[in-house]
Amino acid sequence: MPVTSDDPLDEVLKPPPDETLEQRQIRLEREAEARRVSAAIDASIKAERQARRKKRIVRLLLLGQSESGKKIAMSFKILLSDRSLGKSTTLRQFQRLYTPTAFREERILWRAVIQLNIVRSIRTILDALSHPPPNSPYSSPRLRSRSISRSRPTGNLTNSPPFHPVTLDIMGNSHYNQSNGGVDMHFSYGSPPQYPPPLPPQQRSMHYNGYTQHDEDEYPDSDTEFTIANYSHPNVPGYNHGSPRSDPSASSTSTLNQTPLDALKARLAPLTHIEALLIARLVPPNEEEATHLAGPGEYQSGVDEVPSPTRSHFSHPNNQHQPPNHNGNGSGFSPGHSRNSSLRNQEIFIRPGAGWKGGLSRARVNGSGNIASTSGSSQRPMSAGNTGLETPDEPQEVLHACRKDLIQLWHDEGVREVLRRRKIRLEEGSGFFLDDLERVTSLKYMPTDDDVLKARLKTVGVSEYKFEMEVSAGRDSGAEWRIVDVGGSRSQRPTWVPFFDDVDAIIFLAPISGFDQVLAEDRTVNRLEDSVLLWKAVCSSKLLANVDLVLFLNKCDILEKKLKSGVRLAKYVRSYADRANDLDSVSKYLRGKFGAIHREYSPNPRKFYAFCTSVTDTATTAGIIASVRDMVIRQHLKQSKLL
Numbered sequence: 001m002p003v004t005s006d007d008p009l010d011e012v013l014k015p016p017p018d019e020t021l022e023q024r025q026i027r028l029e030r031e032a033e034a035r036r037v038s039a040a041i042d043a044s045i046k047a048e049r050q051a052r053r054k055k056r057i058v059r060l061l062l063l064g065q066s067e068s069g070k071k072i073a074m075s076f077k078i079l080l081s082d083r084s085l086g087k088s089t090t091l092r093q094f095q096r097l098y099t100p101t102a103f104r105e106e107r108i109l110w111r112a113v114i115q116l117n118i119v120r121s122i123r124t125i126l127d128a129l130s131h132p133p134p135n136s137p138y139s140s141p142r143l144r145s146r147s148i149s150r151s152r153p154t155g156n157l158t159n160s161p162p163f164h165p166v167t168l169d170i171m172g173n174s175h176y177n178q179s180n181g182g183v184d185m186h187f188s189y190g191s192p193p194q195y196p197p198p199l200p201p202q203q204r205s206m207h208y209n210g211y212t213q214h215d216e217d218e219y220p221d222s223d224t225e226f227t228i229a230n231y232s233h234p235n236v237p238g239y240n241h242g243s244p245r246s247d248p249s250a251s252s253t254s255t256l257n258q259t260p261l262d263a264l265k266a267r268l269a270p271l272t273h274i275e276a277l278l279i280a281r282l283v284p285p286n287e288e289e290a291t292h293l294a295g296p297g298e299y300q301s302g303v304d305e306v307p308s309p310t311r312s313h314f315s316h317p318n319n320q321h322q323p324p325n326h327n328g329n330g331s332g333f334s335p336g337h338s339r340n341s342s343l344r345n346q347e348i349f350i351r352p353g354a355g356w357k358g359g360l361s362r363a364r365v366n367g368s369g370n371i372a373s374t375s376g377s378s379q380r381p382m383s384a385g386n387t388g389l390e391t392p393d394e395p396q397e398v399l400h401a402c403r404k405d406l407i408q409l410w411h412d413e414g415v416r417e418v419l420r421r422r423k424i425r426l427e428e429g430s431g432f433f434l435d436d437l438e439r440v441t442s443l444k445y446m447p448t449d450d451d452v453l454k455a456r457l458k459t460v461g462v463s464e465y466k467f468e469m470e471v472s473a474g475r476d477s478g479a480e481w482r483i484v485d486v487g488g489s490r491s492q493r494p495t496w497v498p499f500f501d502d503v504d505a506i507i508f509l510a511p512i513s514g515f516d517q518v519l520a521e522d523r524t525v526n527r528l529e530d531s532v533l534l535w536k537a538v539c540s541s542k543l544l545a546n547v548d549l550v551l552f553l554n555k556c557d558i559l560e561k562k563l564k565s566g567v568r569l570a571k572y573v574r575s576y577a578d579r580a581n582d583l584d585s586v587s588k589y590l591r592g593k594f595g596a597i598h599r600e601y602s603p604n605p606r607k608f609y610a611f612c613t614s615v616t617d618t619a620t621t622a623g624i625i626a627s628v629r630d631m632v633i634r635q636h637l638k639q640s641k642l643l
């Protein structure tokens with residue numbers, strides 16, 4: 001009696017009813033061969049699985065996803081609050097340390113980013129010169145009156161942003177609340193900010209008072225009271241403006257007259273073309289979003305704190321004031337293409353991954369090279385090298401041709417005065433290369449390691465970078481690292497959630513130098529406060545309850561400069577009171593605060609590791625990254641019961 005089966009495949013696969021002996025023989029041989037191949041595949045899969053088990057995979061998530069976790073994997077995530085605080089720089093540090101060859105070979109690709117950083121800095125200066133503050137150098141009567149009319153306070157708050165008690169969820173989304181109590185992420189402000197602020201600048205503050213205030217000592221409680229000042233700095237002469245003579249190549253520190261200045265601006269007009277060219281090179285053609293042009297506020301931290309009239313011009317597309325252009329009294333820059341001019345405000349960004357590098361690489365090797373793969377050890381750009389003898393490209397040639405004017409502009413005393421009055425502190429911001437113009441505009445310029453770490457390219461999205469350790473690191477040698485980098489701005493934070501799963505450790509970066517600045521995306525929120533809130537959210541997350549947290553209190557180098565220049569933390573964090581205003585005391589205090597939050601908000605007790613970092617500093621960061629790596633590996637091995 002024939003055996004019946006429910007499987008429709010049986011019907012299809014069964015031998016034909018009129019099969020001859022010869023056909024049967026062939027069929028059986030084929031089936032035997034298929035079984036042999038299948039067994040070989042099974043064996044190979046098994047061997048691969050065993051090999052993967054033996055091979056350690058270190059997953060470093062810059063707020064990104066680890067893999068399934070089925071295999072024995074070292075995985076930890078780097079969680080970074082806010083934007084521009086060093087996630088991508090930390091990633092680059094890992095690459096520099098553990099895949100130095102790949103890092104070196106890719107340095108040339110960063111030249112385009114650095115060129116764009118320079119062009120953007122220059123545009124910031126020229127934009128500022130186009131709208132100089134009243135009675136400052138270069139303010140013609142006409143410009144002066146325009147500037148004054150733009151900068152007058154409105155005298156009423158009808159244009160003020162809504163201002164309510166706010167709850168920040170773990171993703172940084174604000175939820176406005178009617179009440180102020182109960183939930184641990186609530187905080188409130190005592191008074192709304194005035195907007196725009198009155199001129200001339202004067203100290204104005206709003207109070208953040210979300211928690212009970214205590215006197216703190218070495219281990220303060222987690223309640224931090226912030227006073228958010230919208231003017232960040234006292235008018236300390238020379239603050240963050242560097243010395244005009246700091247670049248030995250400076251040809252003069254005199255103030256240009258208006259006419260030579262106009263001539264100089266005209267000579268810099270080709271930078272408009274270069275800017276468009278660089279954007280086209282860096283951004284894939286179909287990435288419409290990423291072609292937005294940056295405005296100054298996005299990459300100079302100095303203006304973030306002041307919602308000045310200049311900023312409001314940049315912030316509101318409908319502002320009556322026309323963007324400057326090279327035909328009028330403008331900066332000499334125009335967007336260089338037909339995009340909406342309001343987009344000039346936005347910082348250029350890339351999707352993470354090496355797509356932009358792939359594009360540049362292809363351009364350089366005429367289509368034959370491609371490093372679109374994110375693997376640091378595979379498919380390197382064929383023409384990349386570290387000889388310093390790279391063929392100069394068009395942007396480099398233009399920058400080289402403009403170098404004297406660029407240097408003169410940057411070292412001009414009148415220009416410095418305008419920047420000072422506008423509170424534009426390029427030196428403090430990201431992607432600052434103007435003190436190195438002589439070097440970086442040379443025709444044979446090859447970015448150094450430090451240059452690559454200093455370069456600024458905003459991240460949007462999530463991407464995993466894989467690389468094999470080139471450098472033997474004890475137990476770590478041969479491990480595969482997977483680092484996921486993400487965009488850190490508030491709008492990007494919802495993309496983090498899926499990556500919270502299956503994590504061994506988190507590195508959280510808090511840019512503590514931002515204590516006197518506000519978020520670009522929400523100018524009612526102090527940057528440090530935002531980090532504190534996000535830290536609380538991460539600590540209290542049940543999803544992450546068993547994950548060890550590592551805290552990087554980052555940008556300590558900028559913090560130190562700020563404190564030394566006379567900016568007092570106590571002005572912004574009232575509970576800091578009359579403690580010493582130096583790096584040691586401030587970092588110790590903030591470390592204590594973050595540690596206390598960690599203790600108070602963690603669902604389960606866990607270890608707390610904190611480091612004061614300047615992740616652009618190669619020497620100090622190397623040691624810190626090595627400690628973190630060892631700690632994570634130890635912890636992982638412990639958990640895997642392999643230790």
Ligand SMILES: Nc1nc2c(ncn2[C@@H]2O[C@H](COP(=O)(O)OP(=O)(O)OP(=O)(O)O)[C@@H](O)[C@H]2O)c(=O)[nH]1
Pocket residue numbers: 080082083084085086087088089090429430431432453454455456457458459460486487488489554555556557558613614615616617
């Ligand atoms: N001086 C100083 N600059 C830093 C430090 N960390 C990062 N930077 C600079 O700050 C800028 C922003 O750093 P990124 O690493 O791009 O910031 P991010 O967190 O990836 O920012 P998004 O991509 O916007 O989320 C870069 O130009 C860095 O060189 C630091 O500790 N000190």
Ligand SMILES: [Mg+2]
Pocket residue numbers: 087088089457458459485486487488
């Ligand atoms: Mg980034």
